[in-house]
Structures are given as C-alpha cells and as structure tokens.
Amino acid sequence: MAETMILVPGRSQSQGTSLNEGKLEDEYKRVTSTAELNEKDMQRLKLKDGDKIKLKSDVGQTVVTCKGKKHEDLPLGMIFIPYGPPSSELMASDTAGTGMPLSKHMEVKVTKVK
C-alpha cells in the first residue's frame, strides 16, 4: 500500500562532484536516483538499503534506490534525494506566477517495487 511522504530534493556533495564528470555518466545517474529515508520509515515499510521504491506525484512517477538515514538526521515521513532527472519527473510545471516550479516539499506516494 502506498504511503504519502514529503520529498525534499537538494544539493549533495556527490551530486556536485559527479555532475563535473558528466551528467550522462553512470555515477551522476546513480547519485541522483538514490533516495534517503528515515531508518524507522524504512523498517515500517519493510525496506532495506538498495531496495527499489516507486515515487509517484500528481504529474509523474519514478523508480529510485533507497538508503536509510539515522532517525535524528531525517524527520519521519521525509525523503531526501539529490536534484536530477528523477526528481524533475515529479515536479509540476505550475509556477504560481513566479517562474519557479515547486521543487522541494513535494507530496509523493511511496511504494516498494518488488
């Protein structure tokens, strides 16, 4: 069953170094398709490091690899992912008259890919 969580895309050091190697290279693709979840959320959803999860928003969906973060480092119900094509897939195009699509704090439905 899908669970609704908050997705926070952002910069990470490995995203920054790998984009210098090239955005079409494997490392950049790996980094930008690895999502971090609170370890307690992982346990509840019966997920372990390396499992695939599907993230679905109102406009799109993507499959990423999950990785646990310590409870104190990431709030329950929050997912962090480095910016990249998978997070863009979930972004709506409405900018509310600003030019900026809502790129953080996106509601996504999370399901384990079997």
Place this chain on the structure above:
Amino acid sequence: MTKEATQTDAQVKNKKPVSKKVDPYEGKNIKIVKDATCTFCGCVCDDMELTVDVDEHRILKAKKACVLGRAWFYEHKVDTRPGVLIDGKEATFQEGVEAAAQILIDAKFPTTYGMSDSTCESQRVTVEIMDTINGNIDTTTSVCHGPSGMAFQGVGESTATLGEVKNRADLVIYWGGNPAESHPRHFTRYAVTPKGMYIPNGKKDRTVVLVDVRRTPSTPVADIFMQVKPGKDFEVLWALRALVKGKKIANDIEKQTGVSREVLDDLVDRMKNCQFGVLFFGMGLTMTRGRHFNSGALLSLAADLNEFTHFVAKPVRGHGNVTGADNVVSWQTGYPFGVNFNRGYPRFNPGEFTTTDVLSRGEADAAMIIASDPASNFPKAAIEHMKKIPIISLDTKDTVTSSIAKVRFAVSTYGINTGGTVYRMDDVPITLRPAFESTYPGDQEVLEAIRDRVKKLLSGKKARVAA
C-alpha cells in the same frame, strides 16, 4: 674516524633510508597559475593555485580548492567530441552558426535560457541577440533565486560584501541551505572560521545559526540548529518579525512550526544585540510554498533589525556567474530575468516570460540554451515541449539538452580555458585567469558569430514586432 663509523650496528639498522625527493611532474611541461578563480559555485574563490600540464591540457593540482572545486578543475579536460553537430551529424563551425541564426530569425517566439556558467561578456552578447530578434531572455535565476529577485523589488535589500561579513559579522544565520555540501568554502573563506578585522578570533567570536527542515552536514558547524517543519519558514520568519517589534505571537507557534517560543525568543535576543548580523538564505526558501513571500519575509526581518543594530541579508547563489547574469541582464534590459522583447521593448513578468512557463505552455518555438541542462532539470511538460522545437545548445559537456539539440556547439570552459568577468554571489566582479587553451571556441566567440550572422540576415533591420 668518520661520523658513520661511530654508530652502533643497531643505530645503523634502525636508520631510515634517505628518501630521494621525487618530482611528480618531472619531464612534464608544467605551468603554475596563481590566483586563479574557481567558477563552479557562487563563492567564486579567486585564491586557487593551479598546476597545469600544458601539453596534456589538464589541471593536475588545484591548491586551496574544495572538493567541488577539485572535481571542477580535474574533470574539465579537452575532449575529442565534434565541435558542432547539426541533427546529430558533424558540421563545420560556419554551418552551425548559419543553422543557429536561421532558427532564431525564423522563430516567432525564440527564447534563451541558461547563461549562469558563462562570462558576463558572453551574457552581454546573448542579450544583444535577443534584443535584435525581439526574443525572450531568461536565466537559471528563474529556478534559483528568481523569487528572491522579485522580493528585492518589493522589499529592498540590506546588503554587504562577503569581505564585510568576514571582517565584521558576529552573528551568522544560514536559512534553508546546506553550504557544507553546496558551497564548502563559504564557511572557511568568508563567513564562519576566518579571522577578520573586528572578529580577531574567527569562529570563537561568532555565533552561527542554521535553520533547516533536516539535519545536514552543515549542522555541526552551527552553535544553534533550528529545525522548522517543512513549508513553515514564512510563519517562523513572520513570528520573528513580530517578536523583534515587541508584538504578540500565537501561543501554538511550536505546534505550527516545530520551533518553540523559547528558541525564537533566544534568537530574537541574539539578533537585536549582535554588532553585525547576516542572514544567508538558500533554495529552502525560494523553491518551497511561499517562494518570493518567504524571501520577502526574510529581507523584511533584516530591514526591521536595522532599527536595533546592523543587519544584512544575502542569497547564497549556486552557479559561478548566476549573479553576473542578474547584473548583465539588469543593466542591459532594466530587469534581472524573465524579460521579453516581443513588442520591441523589454517587459518583465515572472510566470509569463520565465522559461519553465514559456516551455510548459508550449509558447516558445525555438530555444537557445547556454551552459545549462533544462531537459534534465525542468518539469516534464517543459521537457516534452523542448523535444518538439529546434534547440541550439552551447555546453562544455554533453547533456540531455545537448542530445536533443538541433544545433549543438561544444564550447570551452569559462575560467579554465577562457577569461572574462564573473560576479561573486555578493555582486563583486572578479577577473578570470584561464589555465590552458581548449580546442573548442568559447561561448562568447560562438555567440558573436551567431549575432553577426543574425544581423546580416536581417539586413540591419530588427525582427518582427508582435502585434
């Protein structure tokens, strides 16, 4: 008796062999570039010392560079891909220029986007092209601190250079950003650890506050970490404004925002009583619900605090010359981003002339993308439209955008191969000192050739003006 002869056997046995100093660059044609500038991020650190292998066209060592800077310098080598592709087939430079110019003058709504990893000189030429063809101009600012640009116009900006921050700031607040991973030397070169004129003991003389929705590698640097519920930055900022002015706030502020009244009171006390406070703010404010209202609330808080002490606010900027893009587009058109020349004069309207919107709504019928990759970073509707229209791409590396381009130019890297001017995130212009020559032209050279061809095709006239 010689000195050696006095040593015992044990002493001789334990004596370390004299290591011959090996020159790692022996036989290489090495050049040292001092005070070079890193243009990877908006910190634009201009104290690099680069060791360059002139024959192999690559940088072997980047002294003082952070982890991101090292990746920037080491990974930008001269490659062997074709200089120009038209419809995926190799073409000459002149053919590429001709095709690009034709696309631009044939279009009814040509737009340009990117420019933040490009010199001010190149940005100036880009504006000239779009002015000539009555096109649309936007930069990566629109999906970065564009909302802050809107807030500056509404609220104003109490500002300072990073040099003033280094020398004076005793209270440094980072709001909605993670400099440890995105701008590693912001802490060490400008705002946290460096000793300054009135901050003789560096970090010991400062209080550092970090505000974010999650703990990040930046958190341990802070003396105070204030964790806000996602989407509640505006409420916290507005509550701080009220408390600074001595007004009442809701009793359930902690329930609403995740931040207790005690923590807010403590921060207000520190803000009002510091000597020189600074609020650095990032994408955590501009990319979330509230956007320009969030940035506006923070800028207003900084302005309010000047009733009590000296307080400034600065956006932390991402790309190496995104600040230059704001400056160049502003001094050439009057507006910082999202500018349209369709009627023959510049109009500014975020939401109407910004790239996400003109692409997602299917309005632009041609796009020139400079040093940027919207085809991998934009919303799906925008990317789908990009696949339907002719794209001209100028970039140092192949990207998703360059792979869908009708005309693709490989260009050299600013700061590494080409000189020019860039603006640091605090609006200070810095001159670049390139390390080695590239076999590819700089984007300025490509843009000037396109500009000249466009003007020739139009025979000195301007392009059509929309009714």
